[in-house]
Amino acid sequence: xxxxxxxxxxxxxxxxxxxxxxxxxxxxxxxxxxxxxxxxxxxxxxxxxxxxxxxxxxxxxxxxxxxxxxxxxxxxxxxxxxxxxxxxxxxxxxxxxxxxxxxxxxxxxxxxxxxxxxxxxxxxxxxxxxxxxxxxxxxxxxxxxxxxxxxxxxxxxxxxxxxxxxxxxxxxxxxxxxxxxxxxxxxxxxxxxxxxxxxxxxxxxxxxxxxxxxxxxxxxxxxxxxxxxxxxxxxxxxxxxxxxxxxxxxxxxxxxxxxxxxxxxxxxxxxxxxxxxxxxxxxxxxxxxxxxxxxxxxxxxxxxxxxx
Numbered sequence: 001x002x003x004x005x006x007x008x009x010x011x012x013x014x015x016x017x018x019x020x021x022x023x024x025x026x027x028x029x030x031x032x033x034x035x036x037x038x039x040x041x042x043x044x045x046x047x048x049x050x051x052x053x054x055x056x057x058x059x060x061x062x063x064x065x066x067x068x069x070x071x072x073x074x075x076x077x078x079x080x081x082x083x084x085x086x087x088x089x090x091x092x093x094x095x096x097x098x099x100x101x102x103x104x105x106x107x108x109x110x111x112x113x114x115x116x117x118x119x120x121x122x123x124x125x126x127x128x129x130x131x132x133x134x135x136x137x138x139x140x141x142x143x144x145x146x147x148x149x150x151x152x153x154x155x156x157x158x159x160x161x162x163x164x165x166x167x168x169x170x171x172x173x174x175x176x177x178x179x180x181x182x183x184x185x186x187x188x189x190x191x192x193x194x195x196x197x198x199x200x201x202x203x204x205x206x207x208x209x210x211x212x213x214x215x216x217x218x219x220x221x222x223x224x225x226x227x228x229x230x231x232x233x234x235x236x237x238x239x240x241x242x243x244x245x246x247x248x249x250x251x252x253x254x255x256x257x258x259x260x261x262x263x264x265x266x267x268x269x270x271x272x273x274x275x276x277x278x279x280x281x282x283x284x285x286x287x288x289x290x291x292x293x294x295x296x297x298x299x300x301x302x303x304x305x306x307x308x
Contacts, residue, residue, distance in 0.1 A: 006023040006032075006073070008070050009301060010078070012079055014042055014080060014082075015038055015042050016038045016039060017037050017060040018299075020033070020300035020301045021033040022305065030280070034297055035064055037063040037064045041056070050146050050147070054154060076164035077164075077165050078171040079166070081194070081197045086140060087107065087108065087140050088212065089138055090136065090137055091137050101122055104142075105117045105118070108142055116144075120144060121145055121148055125141075125208070127209055132237050133237065135235070141167060168249075170208070171300075172298035173302065175305060176190065176298070179273070179275075188246070189245070189267070190247040191269070192248075193249070197214065200226070222261055240267060245270070246269045247270050248271055249271075253271070258271060273294045274297060274301035275301060
């Protein structure tokens with residue numbers, strides 16, 4: 001059984017760092033800190049060297065630590081979509097583990113021909129057949145070794161222990177799991193939106209069954225992409241009536257955007273509070289991130305809640 005240690009979740013975007021810290025006091029879990037710090041300039045993850053990315057992350061981290069030092073010794077990061085390479089593919093567990101990893105590495109090289117597949121660190125999750133899919137599949141998450149080394153070096157330089165690294169959307173789902181009961185939910189849809197990507201995820205009774213990352217150039221594209229994922233999904237036999245609940249995450253997603261997407265799709269999307277079931281520290285009652293901008297911190301909260 002995993003034992004909870006004081007733990008901070010840090011989200012990296014192209015413009016800022018966000019932190020959520022959870023501590024244990026008198027056998028209670030306390031929300032100890034919510035904050036963010038902007039980089040001195042916007043990052044371009046496709047062109048900027050890792051030395052520049054590391055320096056900007058360290059600068060923002062310094063600002064956060066000066067404002068409030070971490071109680072936790074362990075930190076975890078949620079990474080922007082540009083840091084991670086994902087795909088979901090049919091899966092048969094007849095290969096040995098090492099052979100399977102090499103198979104996934106080859107498939108990633110086809111989907112992302114601009115990366116060196118041999119430099120990828122790969123993790124995968126098996127997804128069993130279910131009432132909406134008649135195939136076994138695997139969700140593959142990967143990132144390059146240079147980013148793992150960069151984050152580990154940042155932690156070492158700040159006397160911190162790197163614990164987990166995750167996708168911003170999947171981490172947000174963890175916050176959703178902590179704050180909502182899925183026992184009476186059939187199929188849950190969640191989407192994560194930023195300026196360049198639409199991330200789509202389906203869960204069945206709290207278990208991930210489908211994930212897809214879709215590049216976008218305008219918010220006007222979102223509704224049409226979602227309609228295709230709901231009505232013409234090649235991996236799931238679903239329709240709008242299959243979906244019990246829908247949630248939305250993202251960078252500065254306005255109420256107007258949420259309403260527009262909900263009206264277009266015919267499904268009501270919810271912006272949820274990732275801190276709804278945790279006791280806040282006294283200093284947070286006047287914290288704008290806790291009182292009004294809580295939805296923006298779902299990835300940091302989700303990774304901070306994670307035990308294993």
